[in-house]
Amino acid sequence: MEICGLLTEKNESAVFVLLLCDSVPLKSISVQVRVQDHVATVSSTLQYVNEEERPLEALFVFPLPADAAVCHFSAKIGEQEIVAEVQDRESARDQYDDAVSSGQQAFLLEESAESPDVFRLSVGCLSAGQNAAVTIIYITELAVQADHSLRFCLPAVLNPRYTPAGSGAGIVSEISSGCGAVPYTLTLSVHVSSPKPISKLESNCSLDPLVFLQSDHTQATVNLSPGHMFDKDFELFVFYQDTHQPSAIVEAGVTTAPPGSLMRDPVVMISLYPEFPEEVMSSLATRGEFVFVIDRSGSMGSMMHYGKGAKMRIESAKDTLLLLLKSLPMGCYFNIYGFGSYFESFFPQSVVYNQETMDQALKRVKEMKSDMGGTEILQPLKHIYIQRSHPDHPRQLLVFTDGEVGNTKEVLDLVKSHAHSHRCFSFGIGEGASAALITGMAREGSGHAQFITDTDRMQPKVMQSLRFALQPAVVNISVDWTLPDGLTVETLSPPINVLFQGQRTLIYAQLKGESSGGSEGTVTVKYSLKDQPVTNQLHFCLKPTEETGLSIHRLAARTLIRSLEQEKRSGAADVEGIRSRMVELSVQAGVSSVHTAFIAVNKDSRQTVKGPLQQRRVQTCDLSFVIAVMQANCGYAEEQSFRCSKKTLRTFTERAFLKMSNWVPERIQNFFRRGSATVLSDQTDSESKNDPSPEPQKDLLLQLVSLQKASGCWDLDAILADVFGKTEDELTNQKPAQVDGSVWATLLALIWLYGCKIEQQVEWQFVAMKAASWIGSQKVGDLSQCVCAGNVLLGCQVTKETLGI
Template identity: 60%
Template sequence: MMRCCGLLSVNKEPVPLKAIEVQVEVKDHVATVVSTLHYENKEDKAIEAVFVFPLPADAAVCHFSAKIGQTEIVADVKEKQEAREEYDDALSSGQQAFLLEESEQSPDIFSLSVGSLPPGESASIRLDYVTELAVEADGGLRFCLPVVLNPRYQPRGSEDRGVQVMSVPASQVPYSLTFAARLSSPRQVSKVDSACPLEPLQYVNKEQTQAVVQLAAGHAFDRDIELLIYYKDAHQPVVVVEAGKASAEPGTLMGDAAVMLSVYPEFSQAVMSSLATRGEFVFLLDRSGSMQGARIGSARDTLLLLLKSLPMGCYFNIYSFGSSFEHIFPKSMEYSEKTLENALKIVKEMQANLGGTEILRPLEHIYSQPCIPNQPRQLFLFTDGEVGNTKDVTSLVKKNSSTHRCFSFGIGEGASTALINGLAKEGGGHAQFIAGTDRMQAKVMQSLQFALQPAVEDISVTWDLPKGVSVTPLSPPLTAIFQGQRSLIYAQLTGQSSEETDGCVTVKYSLAGHPFQNKLAFAFHPTEDTGLTIHRLGARTLIRCLESKEPEKDEEVKKKVVNVSVQSGVSSSFTSFIAINKGSSKPIQGPLLQRRVPGIRSIMPMACCGK
């Protein structure tokens, strides 16, 4: 991996990014993030600054704008090729232009191009997104601002479709970061924990339902910024209806009301205790070079804890991979004191010495092995997620989800949220992120508990709405439900009712032959002042659902993705945000120089080197 050096680009030119400001507003389990990036060109020539940075894979990027002096330019969402052509045309005519794109291969990587920044000119770029907060094993809600972006490994023989990522030591990152979060909930904010240094939590009201927290000065850029937010009696089923955009056409996604259903299934203790503890557990451990140091140690510790916790009589095998792959048994063996002792001895000696990150080949081998009758196969994958073929890997997991559930563990800082969450979602399992030893045992035991729970079957969602109102699902059908774990469902509500009546939604499912249902009534009065958060999260969910249908091979699906993205103003792999300062048409003297900003092993925003 090439490394840039210090505070200058490889051409010894000043880095144009000066500071990043991040403001977060958390309402219950949804966060709105506003990032402002400040640039200044101190060179004597016009430059194009290019940055590559991570975002949560399920984030809905919904606003992008640039401010030069007193002039603010708000970007539009357009089809990607059209946006690129407009960007190139603007630069060639001497106009300032700004382009924001999501990676086509991995939805948690974005690139930002700041074009035609004249000598001495400053610019501020604002990027907004909304995201759901994951529920941790101890009931806390996890907000993570990705700061670390790891270089993505491209498998042998694959086309290099990803962005190039280079890095410098964290101590030499040439820009500052400030971070503050405002929390609000109908319930009391109990506490906020973080591995990053924080200023003391400050309550805004006497009920302690609103609070503010800030990152302490001097963040070292060596870890993601993670907040664990705890509310009193937080996890309750709820339905929220949000009014559509007043200026949008009725009958469209943004013009109609949108609804978000949050369900927390609870199975009776009698049912849970009667479930058989059986299964075939296949563990797949990343031993590629990027796992060296603390990561391989963390992965080993996680795997050892899982192995010691398996029920007697189940079956298991352990695979490890890099450029090649290995397995400790020719086939899955029955779990006993003897086989466990053998496995523990081998795992303790495992090192990150197998080269590149080739996940597809061991997965294909595992899927080709016959399943053991009456022993449902559970796949546990441990990786830092440094791959460039994320969509290929998650597609393979999806194709085999009827016979294999997948539980994924992101190891270390900067683990790809697109890969880790995508594996669990497409594999009907659950995702965990382990950056250190904190909360490891709780996370491991939660995933094992979920894996021992039989797959929930016959899941259905039915809506009872006022006359004249119809529902269009935005979320794919639920395929996995776990004890006490939140499930979110989005839908579009079309039409209006003259009656003053409530709506109702019922989620039914069965576990080991026992029927269950969650029934929620809700007032059909849309909330007006919400910033269209639910609409954007619903649009993002629909876009991801459509993208999973391989729109590259189906032009109609691709058109629908573009249409939803443009209409909602939410990014997709086929669209880009484009902003052009049409009042800045001064001819550029000489060639436009490109500057790619260095970050840590890698960070937000990230980069490469100048031309």
């Protein structure tokens, strides 16, 4: 193993090192995914080979979905398979250490205490030349997307997690210890089945053709195309017909489990899609306090993706802020925070939204950079929560981050403790954002989570969440069950504290007793919306669904374990009792928890071990980390405050290029050179002069939005005309006599949006609503002639009714 790194003037090694291993024990990953309706069972087999000349211990730190229930772990050595069992964490660690020290092969799988989406697999005492195949199976719910699809994500990238100074080291802190190109291959197959017909499957990666197994399209298979480089998350989007339909799955228990236990009784999973009254949804809230929290750490200087037209994460966030600021309703309150190793806000406290404050904010947005150091999100949140709230303006918190933090649970506890005073909408930006942090903040803050990855545009997803933020808060939520005599129900999910129009809500419950008759149950959800009582009801069959493989029981157990963990961290009196209950549930259900671990020992193997085992740490990490090394040590450090001269950094760069030449694709090498040239440029680098970056193409939509006034109108000028591809004279000469310049300009903007950018309507919907409202307030006469003139000028065919005026 060779270590390349930056040296200080005292020749002390810098925090970041690049580990270039000649021998990596992980050789391949094979994944089988079985999607049943909106639950996925994932089986991953990791093939290890010890190519060294002595016994080896391999450590593999990798991501999983935050809410996954890991339910199986086994190892196959030759023809012998060893199935792991779930034990108390400390007991499992002791057993692993004893086995390895005595020369036995052992395998330990444990969840991070800091973040539930990070796991560590220890593969102990592999003898020279030996193969071991490790299989991990987990179950996870699929999240509903804005386009009604269900999203499955196989995380490939585990970004370095920023751990604040003074915090304890753990699995998360191991992530940043090294990185390299992904040295192993990935094969992946997917089988989808559902009572509803499958419309289509889409992915961010190349897939083989979809094969339907039934004529009614309720079953299908698809494979990942050969040659896939596992350098980014694999995302699959499943589209069903009539996705947004309430449903229930009843799963039979295990007859051999202890009476009264979760695994013995039937469990039901209820999927609800609340439908709000139309009169409530027709007028979104015009009041509120909107606080935008933007990650400005060094990692936000990374690219959104490595494809054509990619922007830096911070630049995409700035474009999104522009759209958000233009979409806010007049008279609301707002503020913007930037955070890194420290934080700052645009205003001492939230201010009223008007033309003056919007202009001030936009000026500061343009100046934002990813120059604030590490990712410490806890302190800005604390500062926001102690700010005085505004009566009749409920606080809406929108948090943008690449999610690379180590104190996830501390952040979630803080958000939960202030859930009564705000709603939190979180956005994970780029590959490797912590699902535990992003989804957890939204869950604990009664909001909604979004992930922006690969070539996704940030704006559509953010505007969907803004629509949720503008919805009135649902209060007084209650869930009632009606069951046949002899049956009772114990709800396993935490109380519902948030509902959004059309968004899925899951409820897990344990059915106890024996039914004396009747085969149907009913669940009724009641709540208040703008002082109006609303009732949603679902009737479901109590007959168990076949072939669910205890997936519902295990997801229910995982849900209950998470609730108990939250209760324990919240300062419950009986901490030890809660811990014992968590361990008991974990062992009975066979699912992972923070207090248990999977342990497998091959007791038939025993070899003499002299001295300590060689250790190899293998991690999932993409090449953006290498670029982050360059960025981090050049004045806007992500993980530490180390600084170096340009001469020192160039020396490191040259050495890195030499090492990279054998194992990094030329495409990435060129990107690395361009990125480092940009960082290091002192206007004397001949390569940067001879290979200028192309000018980014103008985004006409954002350009138009940037010209809108806070009130919703536009000015009639040359800049607006340029967006339409016209001159100012052309706009002025075609203006009908009965309208003034601003009304004509605003009408043209609306016609252009509906006529030329209808496919991006989700992004500009609030901009258009403000514009139409402003035109309505001007009390202009018949606008039909104006709309016709605008259509002729812009070459569109938009009706007055379409414009909403």
